[in-house]
Amino acid sequence: MDIIVCIKQVPGTTNVEVDPLTGVLIRDGVESKLNPYDLFALELAMQLNAADGGQTSVISMGPPQAGAVVREAIFMGAVGGKVVSDRRFAGADVLATSYTLSQGLRKMADFDLLICGKQTTDGDTGQVGAEIAEFLGLPHIGNVLAVEEIKNREIVVKVNLDSSIVRQKLPLPCLICTDGDINTPRLPSYRRKKEFNEASLVFISLEDFDDKDESHYGLSGSPTQVERIFPPEKNQEKQMFHGSGTELAANVYALLHEQKFVD
Template sequence: MKIFVCVKQVPDAKDVRLDPVTNTLAREGVESIMNPYDQHALEEAVRLKEAHGGEVIAITMGPPQAEEILRLAISCGADQGVLVSDRAFAGADTWATAYTLEQAIRHLGSADLILCGKQAIDGDTAQVGPGLALRMQIPFITCVQKVRSCSDQAIVVERMMDDGYDVVEAPLPSLLTVVKDINEPRVPSLKGKMKAKKAEIQVLTATTINADPACIGLPGSPTQVARVFPPEARGERSVLSGTLDEQLDQLVEKLTPYL
């Protein structure tokens, strides 16, 4: 079984801040990590490989420094890391990103299964996974919380819903987007770290994947972010101080008029 896992390098959520001048995310000096949802997708891919055999290929579109998360993926059980990197990809929205990943995966050969995180914590669109599946013309299931069974022909999963879950079967090849409930990602082993350090990361450019210049990067993006801004503070705010008992007394005093 050939499993692709789409991973993304994102700013660490605890360090995210906005540039007051450009109104965009300030990335300079902010630590980058693998998107948390993608960590769970990677873990599930490795578990499927361990249970059924095959190989896991971690793939990401990003700048050269995104190689770091590919080495992390290899240290956690992925067999290969592929970096799709080119200045021409800059400014891509979810539409152009899905196209670029499709071209890259087709260049690397057929896929039996593609796993993605439910969404990225920096964009929160949850569009790239389904968009990639539509471009690949394969079935997709979102918000997967458990893989019940998997064979060469089909996969059966539980899809998380607001009031429980659905049991869904899809033929392979398919694409799944997963939620955090699906597993607990493993910690890289020493052996895995040594393998990752020596691993050769394959780099694919726009030319390599035969990408149409009109479909990638900013020119290929039908949507653009005009402005990013923090919401304005609403209502009155106050900070309670003192011991816990003193803070509770203050809280009761402040809430009493509204009871």
């Protein structure tokens, strides 16, 4: 069974603040890493390959530096990967990102299963997987806890749906999004790192797509627009208490009493 996993490079830290005076973003460090949720998706793919054969490739959209996460996936066990990278993709929202990835996926070899992680740690939306499936006209399912069976071009998955666990069957090819923390992802292999072949990492851009209309990508292809960014508001009407432990305990007690939380 041939699998493609969609992965993303995310900032290594989420410590971003807005300078209240200038409105400029302040970022601590520039390190980036493979989105942690994608590790579970990659591990699931490797396990399915081990059980049923086939191979896993990855796709990532981002700047040229995103090649680093594709390499990491290859060290984990993927056979190769593509980075979809083009300045004209800049500023893409969920819809434009999903469309771009769906165009990139059309340029990959045939696959039986697409796997996405639950969400990314920088965007936190968890929506791109479902939108890719819609653009590719594939069935999809989110919050997958386990793949129970693959037989006769059908897959049985266990899904975490709010108040219940649902087992359902859908036809291949399809797209599944893993739930968080469903397995223990393997570490990158040293041997695979030594054997890495640059040819297994390929960059593609808008010129390689079927749809080359620039207005469908990046900021132009994004229905949503960020009007402004601002630091979270502070509560101006707070009351502060200082003093000894006993005094402060009495202050808290008085507050709880006043608001009828204690008699």
